[in-house]
Each structure stands twice: as structure tokens, then as C-alpha cells.
Amino acid sequence: MSTFAGRGGSSTGYHMAGYRELLAVEWDAHAADTLRLNYPHLDVYHGDIAQLSVAEVLRRTGLAPGELDLFDGSPPCQGFSTMGQRQLDDPRNQLFRQFVRLVDGLAPRTFVMENVRGMVAGPMRQIYGEALAALRAAGPGYRTVSGILVASQLGVPQARGRLIVIGVREDLGLQPTLPRPQTRPVTVRDALYGLSNTPQGMKLQDHWIPVWARIKPGQSFKAIHPKGHLFSHMKISPDRPSPTILKTVGVTCDGRANAGLYHWRWPRLMTIPELKRLGSFPDAYQFARAGDEVDDFIAAWNGIGNSVPPLMTRAIAQHIRGTILRR
Known part of the structure; x- marks a missing residue:
């Protein structure tokens, strides 16, 4: 139970x-x-x-x-x-x-x-x-x-x-x-093997793209912020396990990313199929509809981030x- x-x-x-x-x-x-x-x-x-x-x-x-x-x-x-x-x-x-x-x-x-x-x-x-x-x-x-x-x-x-x-x-x-402990750490790259690696997804807002370009994979935006803010923006490293997936993700009503885990190659949020792999959910796992495309994305991200x-x-x-x- x-x-x-x-x-x-x-x-x-x-x-x-x-x-x-x-x-x-x-x-x-x-x-x-x-x-x-x-x-x-x-x-x-x-x-x-x-x-x-x-x-x-x-x-x-x-x-x-x-x-x-x-x-x-x-x-x-x-x-x-x-x-x-x-x-x-x-x-x-x-x-x-x-x-x-x-x-x-x-x-x-x-x-x-x-x-x-x-x-x-x-x-x-x-x-x-x-x-x-x-x-x-x-x-x-x-x-x-x-x-x-x-x-x-x-x-x-x-x-x-x-x-x-x-x-x-x-x-x-x-x-x-x-x-x-049962296994050696599985890297993001290994976990995502077989998924299409494309730029398609929730793209960053334009003013975040230069920041995303400056930081290295595995760093958050706080690495270059003078006061250490913006820790909720993270460019993921493909050669290490993912950091903890938080339940919250920032997406504007027009579908532009404003906080979350970003791809190391493309200036976008990780997709839900990618996030399912990083959360160890089966590829076939489904999330109920929550509204429009943005609502569905946020609800699925929330579900993975809030799950054991x-x-x-x-x-x-x-x-x-x-x-x-x-x-």
C-alpha cells in the first residue's frame, strides 16, 4: 500500500x-x-x-x-x-x-x-x-x-x-x-542513449542564452552571477549523473524556459522523455493531461521531480x- x-x-x-x-x-x-x-x-x-x-x-x-x-x-x-x-x-x-x-x-x-x-x-x-x-x-x-x-x-x-x-x-x-550501493554511477549520456538528440524543446528566453553559452556543463548560472543567484538554472553535464531533479520548472505562457535543467548542447530545457530517463521512469510511462502543451509539460516535470x-x-x-x- x-x-x-x-x-x-x-x-x-x-x-x-x-x-x-x-x-x-x-x-x-x-x-x-x-x-x-x-x-x-x-x-x-x-x-x-x-x-x-x-x-x-x-x-x-x-x-x-x-x-x-x-x-x-x-x-x-x-x-x-x-x-x-x-x-x-x-x-x-x-x-x-x-x-x-x-x-x-x-x-x-x-x-x-x-x-x-x-x-x-x-x-x-x-x-x-x-x-x-x-x-x-x-x-x-x-x-x-x-x-x-x-x-x-x-x-x-x-x-x-x-x-x-x-x-x-x-x-x-x-x-x-x-x-x-549496487551500481556505479550512470551518466546522463548513457541514460539518454537511443533518444533523439535534437534542439527541439522548450527553448530558453533570449536573455538567458548568452549566460547559458558562457557556463560549462555541470554549472549553474550562479557560477557567473556576482551574488551567486540563479542556482535554479543548471546546464546539465552529459558525463556525470544528473543533479537532483527539482519539482519546479520555469516556463512562460508562450513556452520559453525560465528555470530548470538545461541541455548541454542545445539552449533548451531537458525534454520529458529525457527527464523520464533521468528519473528512471519507463519510456512508456504516461502523464495525464493537465491542459495545454505548457501545462502538460509542467505537470509531468513536477511529477518526475517530486517522485522517489x-x-x-x-x-x-x-x-x-x-x-x-x-x-
Whole structure:
């Protein structure tokens, strides 16, 4: 079962690993439509997780407490992200309590909670400590392990670090562990092999093109800004993993790029087929329509940038199956 399922990054990873997903929970309409588009037989609860009772989950899945193998969730992370304001009282910081509430009632054998690495930095560690204590005390009690995993070490061509918490129910008598690095970093060039390399796409606004031309691949515009601004403009390097794909991208109403990850050869944003490769989504993965061409582009970019990369989730899921569920 996947909560805060978004546009299906985690769901896709579990499907890749051979799991059977019984229920996905998501409040955003476009994200719910995208889940249904790619997984038409999946039961998608489109609504507020705070309104989803344990009894309703058991009714929809046909399970009894204790029978679910794995409960997954990525509570919204904007309040913890180092890219944002990092406000301790951001109400989104408390959404992990809904995750804990369902763990408490469902008593799954294992759970996985994902969040940004900023949750363990500075004053945010207070909330991280509260979350761990609440998870360990949920239901019959859980043993946990947590740490920062780097997506590029798990087959994803993206240098994305994420906090992963794995819990195992106490009565199983097993100690959870984190998966070890599995692969050498995959470069952008290798990841995009076979895709057409053309100048077609969301081109930069004219006043950004001279700046794009001056910086080297792998640099952001802040490299030549006197005050270090414009870090959200990045020319990608083909010979390294992609930097973290952020959920936000700047595109004007007439389809000109104003912020994001730019191609190293052409003055344009990375295309959605390219971004799917860098986010480790299958080429055939679809994103629901959101409006016109610009709206569709932004919604798809948002979905990839806000997702746990599928290959990262697959590695975690395979590790849990091999070290816990099969035992």
C-alpha cells in the first residue's frame, strides 16, 4: 500500500520489484489520474489521507490487521527541504502523523518512509526524532533503521540523496538494514542513449542564452552571477549523473524556459522523455493531461521531480523482500 503516492514513482518501483499494490492514496487530482492511467487495475483513493480510516483501508484491501507485507509513504517534504524556507511550524511537517496513524492500525510487517535529507539537518531533527519515536511505538512496536541513500548508487542516473526509514514489526524478530550501493554511477549520456538528440524543446528566453553559452556543463548560472543567484538554472553535464531533479520548472505562457535543467548542447530545457530517463521512469510511462502543451509539460516535470525514482524504490523493495519478507 502506497500513501502520498504522487504520480507513481514509488508505485512503479514496487511493480518493478514484483510486489502487488493493493491501494494507493493521493489527494492531487492530476497525480491520481496519472496513477489510474498507468495502473488501471489499481485501487486509487483520491482524497485527504486524514479522512481515510483504518477500517476503510481493510475493507478496500480485503486484509486484516497484520497481513499487509509493506506499507509505504513519502509525506510531503517542502517544510523540511533545504531548497525552501525550512519552517519548523510548516503544517506539512505534521503529515507524517497520518502515516503513523495508519501504521498503528494496520500493523504491517514492514514499512518504508521516505523524505528529504533536510529532515535530519538543523532544527528539523526535532521532528525527525518525534517521527522515529512514534513509528517505533506504533501498533505492536517496530524496529527501525534509517539513513541517507543516494539514488545514483542504486541504478538511477541522478545524484539524489533521500532519507529512508525502514521498519520491521517487533514480533518478526528481524533487524532491518539498508540496501548497500549496487551500481556505479550512470551518466546522463548513457541514460539518454537511443533518444533523439535534437534542439527541439522548450527553448530558453533570449536573455538567458548568452549566460547559458558562457557556463560549462555541470554549472549553474550562479557560477557567473556576482551574488551567486540563479542556482535554479543548471546546464546539465552529459558525463556525470544528473543533479537532483527539482519539482519546479520555469516556463512562460508562450513556452520559453525560465528555470530548470538545461541541455548541454542545445539552449533548451531537458525534454520529458529525457527527464523520464533521468528519473528512471519507463519510456512508456504516461502523464495525464493537465491542459495545454505548457501545462502538460509542467505537470509531468513536477511529477518526475517530486517522485522517489522507481529504480531506487525497486532496490529498497528487493532488499526488504530478500532480508525480511522471505524469512
